[in-house]
Amino acid sequence: MSKVSKISLEQIVGHLEHARALGVTHLRVSAAEVRAALVAASRPRPMAAAAEHTAPRGPAKAVTTSVKVTQDAVLPLGPSEAELPSEPLAAVEAAAQGCVKCRLSQGRTHIVFGDGDSQASIVLIGEGPGFNEDQQGLPFVGRAGQLLNKMLQSIGLQRGEVYICNIVKCRPPDNRVPLADEVEACAPYLERQLRAIRPKLVVALGGPAAQTLLRTRVGITKLRGRFHSFRDIRLLPTFHPAFLLRNPNMKRESWEDLKLMRRLIDSGFDYSQFD
Numbered sequence: 691m692s693k694v695s696k697i698s699l700e701q702i703v704g705h706l707e708h709a710r711a712l713g714v715t716h717l718r719v720s721a722a723e724v725r726a727a728l729v730a731a732s733r734p735r736p737m738a739a740a741a742e743h744t745a746p747r748g749p750a751k752a753v754t755t756s757v758k759v760t761q762d763a764v765l766p767l768g769p770s771e772a773e774l775p776s777e778p779l780a781a782v783e784a785a786a787q788g789c790v791k792c793r794l795s796q797g798r799t800h801i802v803f804g805d806g807d808s809q810a811s812i813v814l815i816g817e818g819p820g821f822n823e824d825q826q827g828l829p830f831v832g833r834a835g836q837l838l839n840k841m842l843q844s845i846g847l848q849r850g851e852v853y854i855c856n857i858v859k860c861r862p863p864d865n866r867v868p869l870a871d872e873v874e875a876c877a878p879y880l881e882r883q884l885r886a887i888r889p890k891l892v893v894a895l896g897g898p899a900a901q902t903l904l905r906t907r908v909g910i911t912k913l914r915g916r917f918h919s920f921r922d923i924r925l926l927p928t929f930h931p932a933f934l935l936r937n938p939n940m941k942r943e944s945w946e947d948l949k950l951m952r953r954l955i956d957s958g959f960d961y962s963q964f965d
């Protein structure tokens with residue numbers, strides 16, 4: 691066995707996460723290393739559905755599903771809603787309690803499952819909980835959450851009329867974006883949430899959420915402003931309220947997205963008027 695092959699995936703992932711936390715965005719690698727990585731990536735991987743149960747598992751197993759970073763993270767959602775039976779949202783939430791399917795369980799205070807109307811027509815999805823959300827166990831409760839509430843109110847919606855959740859239910863350390871294997875581990879909960887609620891519109895809040903749900907690397911500025919096909923329904927990407935707090939000049943575009951939402955609601959979710 692060569693010297694390189696003795697390095698575990700766990701060590702590599704830990705090193706990459708540490709480097710990214712320090713601000714590293716690119717690594718210098720040789721052509722041979724790229725070829726070896728491509729060969730490894732082309733090998734078949736187990737389906738995400740196999741990771742549905744919540745039994746504890748060791749860290750080495752937790753990193754075997756993928757070493758891709760967020761730009762490659764896609765939500766491995768299963769069959770369409772019509773093909774699968776739904777279950778009460780409360781049952782899904784109960785199933786998530788105590789989950790240790792990925793490393794994010796290690797640093798969380800609370801699982802942030804979701805909040806709002808269990809029969810809402812609109813579900814808003816962010817990428818993951820932040821500090822305040824982790825402390826309170828509720829999504830979008832910090833400054834970004836307050837702005838989100840105002841955004842909803844600006845088009846006549848109260849927070850309690852929609853449902854709000856995240857792609858991963860536990861806070862990533864230092865508010866980093868979720869890694870691909872974390873998204874994959876948590877995907878069954880979002881799958882079951884959407885199946886239970888059966889919304890008419892999903893709103894992806896921010897680039898990472900939109901890219902993960904739509905399985906694309908296209909940036910949020912290009913994705914936003916129009917409805918995309920998402921499973922049996924439609925998805926509207928828009929800016930994350932935390933991004934708007936940092937970039938208030940983008941509120942005009944955000945307002946356009948909100949008005950589009952309002953027009954859709956007023957049409958009775960008649961997408962034919964928007965195609």
Ligand code: SF4
Pocket residue numbers: 786789790791792793794795801858859860872875876
């Ligand atoms: S992020 Fe999701 S899969 Fe990971 S521990 Fe939390 S609930 Fe489980």
